[in-house]
Amino acid sequence: ELRTKGERNKERREGEEQSCDRG
Incomplete structure (x- = not known):
């Protein structure tokens, strides 16, 4: 994966x- 776990x-x-918010 390009994204890290944190991201x-x-x-x-x-x-x-x-x-x-939509809720």
Whole structure:
């Protein structure tokens, strides 16, 4: 994978925050 584990975790956190916002 080109992305590191940390970067993927960061994207997941941002995605979850957006989902909550959309809620």
